[in-house]
Amino acid sequence: MVSILLIFHFCIVVAFTVRILLRDDLFPPARLAWFVVLILVPYFGSIIYFLFGEIDIGHEADKRHKRIFDQIRARAAAYMGTSEAADDLIDPLYHPAFRYAASINGFQPVAGNRATLMADAAATNASLIADIDAATEQVHVLYYIWLTDKTGTEVAEALIRAAGRGVTCRAMADGLGSRAMIKSQLWSRMKEAGVQMAVALPLNNLPRTLLTSRVDLRNHRKITVIDGRITYCGSRNSADPEFLVKAKYAPWVDIMLRFEGPIVTQNELLFLSDWIATTGEALDSFPLKANVGQEGFPAQVIGDGPTERRGATPQLFSSLIACAQDSLTLSTPYFVPDATVLEAICAAAHRGVKVTLIFPRRNDSWIVAAASRSYYRKLLTAGCRIFEYEGGLLHAKTLTMDGLVTLIGSSNLDLRSFDLNYENNILLQDPEVTQAVCDRQASYVAQSETVHLEKVRAWPVHMRIWNNAIATIGPVL
Template identity: 55%
Template structure:
């Protein structure tokens, strides 16, 4: 046997052993659904080389040990929000109708945030109105401005925001701005990012990628900070789907306009978003924001109860899908959802089907044209079962419907950054706000109704008429959902 043959046999042996070890890891890894294990093993067997590399790069929800340790250290350092002077969570809990108390109890198990009362909110008209409102609040800020965006573009709205931060910093307001390394890379690499720092804005990059060749050794590069948070003076905060960009969203202009929804909140719930921001900031910057969390709250006014739900790879596994499923099972009369990306697990799909089957008017609004062809195909693979169960599906025609919203029985609303897909549920850092208030829920429901007016209904007959080729494509993509 020649040296070349010996080397080839040894290489094949190492290759086979490595595949076996990875398959064992797939079977033993905690917090993975059976469907996900099966999907990964199928990929490993059918396309072994590609499967092996794919799993090593994308198979683990691994953000890096050092980052995990840093986040846990930060959480151990920061004071608990419930200890903030001026927060009365017991009164807030007592004000929640009995039918919905379990929702806020589940929410508390995610971050430890109690439901807090005394909040007011306003649903902004559209994306441009949201940016204008944010800038007006920044211009009126007296103490600090804390901002996080997943996508921050160097377009009209993006530069308006940068200029507002610079104005605030120059007049002595402490401004901290954080942007995701991947989603906002154009802004971070631009002269505008540097000019903010020169003006006194404290800037930070969330989840920096570093050397792309070495990044897989330290954790997945595609685990991102998808949050959209603005907190001003510990009292005003924003929550919803809006990135810092024009609705024309020129990086993907053919899908425009991006249609988003944001709520402006005033009250104690802002402190919970502040806690999320402080955790993200301190995980990247050696600066203690504990004193900001400890500041007593100003005297509030009567208002509704709300609670922040912040999830991510360093939070309890599957916290967000658990929360969505609990909301769905809690519906008694009406459930309306808008989401751009729908790639559910079996439990989520079953919850929606069961919701319609028990007589709840269940409506879901998707974009007719999705900027992700993979997610668009996977989403449509679930249409047939949803329609058969009685779920009403509508596809929005007026642009890319990017709003992530859920309204429940005219009383409860969930709004935020989380999509109903595996990326939001398992990989990205997200922030949502749960609120119990008929007035705000009516406002959100009216916005959803405006989406329906610009949508077309999807019928069971239409889906049944899809070609075999189209159904095969959709189902194949959906089958790979657990590995995407």
């Protein structure tokens, strides 16, 4: 029996080791992390690798995504123009970042946009509900987490009212993040009222999902588009700041921008890419408004996910960071960067850019918290400033640089956002909007504790070992 178990053990380790070595899409750190897991816990590690080791949404889904996005790119080009025209809109210092962003989905920078920074969660919901109540043609919403709390219910009721007066409403939610809503009476009421409903990456055939894909490939986007004229972008789900499913970390502190202008059409195209992939409807059946920008700033939508090319998001962040001249400020709840992004941040600090990083003091993921802190010494030694926010769980995902460029949306600086989730962001160039976001970032800093290098060096040995051990398997988290 012992011999049989040893042979079985050996076969499992060898089989999965060969599989990992055959994969061309893995970087050496990720291979090494999987080897560590397989050696330390071979049976459990093999199951985990089988379920979560490979980023594959399925061959048919890949083909469908490519077909849809070929159509989306063609429609975007017809509405938005060419890269040559877009170059004239952007300061030459930032051409590399905006050009790289355009390479992901084919969405070029478009001028003539306006944006308002929402004051807080209550103001965001009041503005969004008022816009839905004023809608006359169509409303599109997509949320990763949609709860049946006050915020989620108010959005649902606004959609029910809109559908009742003849507005075409399409509502979509992630199958895992919004599973309670999807099973709720509120979801059924929206359906009965005439709201068209869809579930992104549903879990209704879990055994098939486990065998052919990964259950943790999720649609993490937060998109609202109203009458093709208004769109919202930021970190907020359709949920109260008290976030009752994880109330002990509350309040969730989010940031949202309300946009008008041609950027709305790009965000609507991104929503439609998800809607069509789920429902099978044809893109030609959706009328789009060609918003003609008057006065306003240039901006572009960026959508990423497991069916886009690997590494697109970390390469985008690295391209942006490399363009920073004077200042760079990042806020994110989840900081587990790959080597590309980590080294880009340190390089910016070394060349004299004032780099400020803002993370939550208490994180709802203890694994992410430990992995994040393993990078503190390197970052602080390079000259970065690190602040830990104490006013709740800082959920705002923001990047500002040089008082001119802002990136805002759903992407975290972690491997889940880099590889597994469908994300949406807007990249813009405007001093006024960027100053407003910088002021909000400064308010986060004012409610934060400064992390000093001396304090990090004084951390007890067991804490350093723990943080570094968790970070070692960071590529498989």
